[in-house]
Amino acid sequence: MPVVNRIADMSDDMTAWRRHLHTIPELGLECHQTAAFVAERLREFGVDEMHEGIARTGIVAIINGRGQGPTIGLRADMDALPMTEETGLEYASKHEGRMHACGHDGHTAMLLGAAKYLAETRNFSGRVALIFQPAEEFGGGGEVMVQEGIMDTFDxxxxxxxHNSPGKDFGSFNTRPGPIMAAADTFHIHLTGRGGHAARPHDSIDPVVAACSMVQALQTIVSRNRNPLDQLVISTTQIHTGTTDNVIPETCYINGTVRTFDKEVQAMVVRRMEEIVAGQAATFGLEAELKFEFGYPPTVNDAEKTVFAREVAGEVAGEAGVHETDPVMGAEDFSYMLEKRPGAYLMLGQGDGAGVHHPKYNFNDDIAPIGASFFARLVERAQPVVSS
Incomplete structure (x- = not known):
């Protein structure tokens, strides 16, 4: 079964919704205009329940099917990124420094398309919970919605x-059982030495030299402390120090990210970072403070639900259009929902074009009917109407 005919008929609507949302990108939990637009469309569709203000601007809408049954959740993220758009599109962002550079406008449009179809047909039992989530990029809106009880409240x-995937074949679904995206943690290192004249380094304790050595030493965690079969990334992304060429600075700040899939590997990284930072501080005779912030956990697909999702994807895209993907070292706060309930996260290929988080990125509207059809068929297959 390819794209659902009724959903194909909504293609122009989904494109219009998406392009409107593209003009009004919002950040973090502050997705007020976006949520208002979504709520207005859902009311037009005739959903049975509307719950707003979850995680500040999140929405859970309920559509009742025919007869008793469980509730299946479908999630779309709504937030944008703090970057300037360079697409030149007629519907480009109206807000300087904000851009839908990850396709969350498209994800929202796909779920709205599925919502309209499901509200019209109700060819399923039980209920469907439509989860429109803010703050995926930063702020952990998925975690906040879970903490505010959506899994239990809506059963x-x-x-x-x-999630859309530039560079993957157009209309293809890509997923895997088990870990599909990594945990994302952040480290902050503050070094305090003794500043002085650059011509008299022996009178100073130079944090710049210590920082260079420390960054190199941190990479030995990847190369010498982990099993080569365990996936691990440690990237130092910021070093800030100094003001001019003839002054040795007093302080230095180092920042970066750690990506893991396994809690034991994660714990090893924390332990070795503490040891390396303390050891390097002693070596160079300065003070050092490490702050390790635990971020999004790994996104782990349930094995059984992934098999089911692949079957449904095959109905929409054909068996040749469903692929097993390698794990991705990026992170995703849908992980918090998968920690509470079984389910699956899938990538939907949108063909060639700029990658996500790029100033020239744009969501491919032609994949919206494919994603919406997948959501709709997922509900109908998971919770079929039982004949009496």
């Missing part, structure tokens, strides 16, 4: 999400 039994 959600399983949950699914889609």
């Amino acid at each position: 959600i039994s399983q949950v699914y999400a889609i």
Whole structure:
């Protein structure tokens, strides 16, 4: 079964919704205009319940099917990124320094398309919970919605999400059982030495030299402390120090990210970072403070639900259009929902074009009917109407 005919008929609507949302990108939990637009469309569709203000601007809408049954959750993220758009599109961002550079406008449009179809047809039992989530990029809106009780309040039994994927074959679905995206943690290192004249380094304790050595030493965690079969990334992304060429600075700040899939590997990284930072501080005779912030956990697909999601994806894209993907070292706060309920996260290929988080990125509207059809068929297959 390819794209659902009724959903194909909504293609122009989904494109219009998406392009409107593209003009009004919002950040973090502050997705007020976006949420208002979504709520207005859902009311037009005739959803049975509307719950707003979850995680500040999140929405959970309920559509009742025919007869008793469980509740299946479908999630779309709504937030944008703090970057300037360079697409030149007629519907480009109206807000300087904000851009839908990850396709969350498209994810929202796909779920709205599925919502309209499901509200019209109701060819399923039980209920569907439509989860429109803010703050995926930063702020952990998924975690906040879970903490505010959506899984229990709405009795959600399983949950699914889609993310667009530039560079993957158009209309293809890509997923895997188990870990599909990594945990994302952040480290901050503050070094305090003794500043002085650059011509008299022996009178100073130079944090710049210590920082260079420390950054190199941190990479030995990857090369010498972990099993080569364990996936691990440690990237130092910022070093800030100094003001001019003839002054040795007093302080230095080092910042970076750690990506893991396994809690034991994560714990090893924390332990070795503490040891390396303390050892390097002693070596160079300065003070050093490490702050390790635990971020999004790994996104782990349930094995059984992934098999089911692949079957449904095959109905929409054909068996040749469903692929097993390698794990991705990026992170995703849908992980918090998958920690509470079984489900699956899938990538939907949108063909060639700029990658996500790029100033020239744009969501491919032609994949919206494919994603919406997947959501709709997922509900109908998971919770079929039982004949009496």
